[in-house]
Amino acid sequence: MELRQLRYFIKAAELSNFTEAANALFISQSTLSQQIQQLENELKTPLFDRIAKRVRLTEAGKLFLPAARKTIRDGEDGKQLLKDLNELTAGTLAIGLTYGLSDLVIKSLKIFTDNYPKILVQVIYGTPDGLIEFLSEGRIDFLLSFISHQHSPIFESILLFESKLSLIVSGNHPMAKKTNIRLSDISALPLALPVTNFSIREFLDLALARQQLLLDIRLEANDINILLQLADAGTWCTILMASSIFNFPNLKAIPITGKEMVRQATITWPKDTYRKTATRTFIDIIQIQASNQVFA
Template sequence: MELRQLKYFLKAKELLNFTQAAKHLYITQSTLSQQIKQLEQELNMPLFDRIGKRISLTEAGEQFAQYAQKSVDAAQEGLLLLNDLNTMNTGELKIGLTWGLKSLVLTSMKAFAAAYPKVKLTVTFGTTTELIVALNKQEIDFALTFFEGDHEDNLVYEPLMLSKMALIVSKHSSLASRKQITWAEVASLRLALPVKGFSTRNFLDRQFELHNIHPEIAVEVNHTSTVIDLVRVNAFKTILTLATVHGESGVCAIDIADCDMDREAVIITLKDCYQKRAVKIFIDLLLSEDKDLYNEL
């Protein structure tokens, strides 16, 4: 059963004349008759009584017309919805975000919301692993996270920026005036870090092993904002990217000497999957940001 057959049937029902209906539909009468006949064969029931050149609806035709009209109306509403989605007059944009990059999306979210106020923005925070799972389940439209692991074949990883990791201390810390610190000094500090399983923690554990240091990890927290709060009150020190602490008050960053600890932030999308216009526009906003700003406190 095809949508055009339903439209043909409804026009014939309206005019009760195949010749006139065909003219209105800009098709030949034979085409109209053939399509309606095929529809009747599929339904295994006549929709019209044909008496000479006159036609009238059968009881089945009267009943079927209600559902045919609903189907045509629903299809038209669907087309209007798709048009609205394309013109950004409706819809939802679902963003998957690691907490460490929250500051990076704020300007883009503000600009997007101002330009497309009828598109709902939904932000889901999670670890890199959680975000990739959600993306594969199509629970989010794209993920924005730090990533250094192996790439999955079904995903596209678009580099967004590099952010340097540094020792983060309270402005009231005795170390606050320092511009640089060594790994040996870091090893003597009491640190608050994200729990194991977070990509930041996994990255740091590899750095600790690489530089053969065993710092005192006094606190492990499953929320990065709490780590920063503990540092702000001068209870502990931590190591995070500059992007993560961008805009945070009461803390300062100290460069760790003789190491390369840049982390790459990436935009992850599903490969070979239709990307709605809202996704493309938001990603373009992210890419156009001045990334240097986010490597400063």
């Protein structure tokens, strides 16, 4: 039994006429006749009475017709489901996110969910390593981070924007007026920094090692918001990407000079897997947002 046969049967039952049904189906009458017979053979039940020059549904045929219709309809429903999914009216979108890119995502999310309210969006914060793992497992659809995987065999990345490593200080901090600063100028400041397994910290530590500098680290936290609040209160300064302070109007990001101090925000997804429309659409949105945004 195949859907084709059910489609033929339904049309023939509706028209009670094989010739007309065949025309409506754009097949020959002989084809229709044969396919109906084949269906009847498989069901071991005649579906039509062949009386004189017209056909009429048998009782079995009458019973089978609604069942056949239902089967066809279910098949169509399945197709529609996928169509809806591609048209962003259903489904989920799981976004992996490292600290420091929240602002961009939040702005983009507003645009996305306004246009596609039926998509369930999941925002998963994590470390780059952990999120890469999630990406492999298919638990997130893509990943926003400052780590590029442009040369990976299994991941693909595109650049969103560049952001400079910056000293984050409160607006009334003595250094708040500076437009840029050298890494060596910071060494005297008491700092609150992310813990060492955060990628920004790894990035910073690498630069410090290269320049053979040490910093006055007074506090470590595994939460960027805490660091920002501490800076906002004027207690300590911190070092983060310039793009991290969007939520704190009182804070100032003073870019640290040096071309190695620039990090690239990227979107990463698994190579050679289907990217659903929700993913592609969201990435489009986030790219536009990124290009509109101006970071130091």
